[in-house]
Amino acid sequence: MLPPASRVLSQIIATARLTIVQLRSIVGDTEGSTAVLVGVLLPVMIGAMGLGAETGYWFLLQRELQHTADASVHAAAIRRRAGDDEDLLRAAAIDVAGKAGFNQAQGSFELYWPALTGPSAGAPDTVEVVLARTTPRLFSAIFNDEPVKMRARAVARITLGSDACVLALAPSVPAALRVASSARVVLECDAASDSMEADSFSVEGNGALSAHCASTVGGAYVNEQVTLSECEAVREYASVVPDPYREIAEPSVPSTCNSNNRNLGNPQTTTTVQPSSTIVSGLPVYRFCNGLSLKGTVTFEPGLYIISGGDFEANAGAIINGNGVTFYIANPNKVQLNGHAQLHLAAPTSGELSGILFFGSRNAHDLVHRVNGTSGSVIQGAIYAPTTSVDYTGDSSASGGGGCTQIIAYTVSFSGNSGMASSCEDSGTRDIKVNESVLLIE
Numbered sequence: 161m162l163p164p165a166s167r168v169l170s171q172i173i174a175t176a177r178l179t180i181v182q183l184r185s186i187v188g189d190t191e192g193s194t195a196v197l198v199g200v201l202l203p204v205m206i207g208a209m210g211l212g213a214e215t216g217y218w219f220l221l222q223r224e225l226q227h228t229a230d231a232s233v234h235a236a237a238i239r240r241r242a243g244d245d246e247d248l249l250r251a252a253a254i255d256v257a258g259k260a261g262f263n264q265a266q267g268s269f270e271l272y273w274p275a276l277t278g279p280s281a282g283a284p285d286t287v288e289v290v291l292a293r294t295t296p297r298l299f300s301a302i303f304n305d306e307p308v309k310m311r312a313r314a315v316a317r318i319t320l321g322s323d324a325c326v327l328a329l330a331p332s333v334p335a336a337l338r339v340a341s342s343a344r345v346v347l348e349c350d351a352a353s354d355s356m357e358a359d360s361f362s363v364e365g366n367g368a369l370s371a372h373c374a375s376t377v378g379g380a381y382v383n384e385q386v387t388l389s390e391c392e393a394v395r396e397y398a399s400v401v402p403d404p405y406r407e408i409a410e411p412s413v414p415s416t417c418n419s420n421n422r423n424l425g426n427p428q429t430t431t432t433v434q435p436s437s438t439i440v441s442g443l444p445v446y447r448f449c450n451g452l453s454l455k456g457t458v459t460f461e462p463g464l465y466i467i468s469g470g471d472f473e474a475n476a477g478a479i480i481n482g483n484g485v486t487f488y489i490a491n492p493n494k495v496q497l498n499g500h501a502q503l504h505l506a507a508p509t510s511g512e513l514s515g516i517l518f519f520g521s522r523n524a525h526d527l528v529h530r531v532n533g534t535s536g537s538v539i540q541g542a543i544y545a546p547t548t549s550v551d552y553t554g555d556s557s558a559s560g561g562g563g564c565t566q567i568i569a570y571t572v573s574f575s576g577n578s579g580m581a582s583s584c585e586d587s588g589t590r591d592i593k594v595n596e597s598v599l600l601i602e
Contacts, residue, residue: 243402
């Protein structure tokens, strides 16, 4: 830690005064040659000392400014990692800079996201802070009365962590991520909980979990049947994992709807459903006015399916097919696929709803969506319910096949034997990054 610039300046001035006193004793020498020499050299020596002292002072101020830039960009990157917008990044950086002694009235503050200049310009997950200030001259004002301009720049990068496929967003709910006592869960990915509670992540009774790793903002209450292949134990008191789909707007609900198709499917035949209209963005859409109950084999053509006026239900033995589909569950309805249905569903891989298979309304609260598929099911995409709960039971990938299933919900629970694959390279989903670090790189 460097001492304050004002203290260093005081020490330099005191040293200079002492030196002048010593020079005065030399001036008292009565020999003529010494007096002449001192008369010639004294102004030069005093000037050199003054300029040297002031240059050291400038150097110290520059070091302080650089330290301030480093600290403020680090604070901004921490907020970026938590998913905050640019205004909050800026507020955090300015607050830290101010506490470090930076006064915007004496200079300027700039923040760029991503970095605007330098080797990392345009690189994703980078933040750049540039500080500038002016300092009035002291001794050197004899030669130039323009204030000294100083500038400091720092760049921080959020390093990539590991990939999660399960994320509980609730900030303060006990057991926000829960494996029930009878459940056996196998995840080919990480799991994370944003809750700050002491039991934010819970594996109860005889429940068992196998995953790459698990992390929680709060604490974990788990049994001995937790197997983590890429970390020694659950990472407690970790950083918040932001909602990867927070910027995606909810679909607009068209006024036209189909009120006579609540019960779809026939055990003897295959029923095909095709969007009947489009919304403003041009996305094909089909709206069910009185909910939707499925039986038999039902195939959904690509598009957006809005479930309003009732729940989305599946009867025992139903086979639900769909490629490039998103089911939007309007408030206050819920998904009830708890009849051991077989699911062969894939979300769109591009467009405004890319990667989202089920989209629970953000206006809904205190609801539980139940998605329970058989072991032959393939779910490709995100089950996204940011303000409600998801109870998941089932297997997301067929034997020998791949799969990319994500669950992002207010709370997440596994109440039965479940398996989830996370091979998401071409699925259109967004990454859920956990265990990210912030590094100063410039």
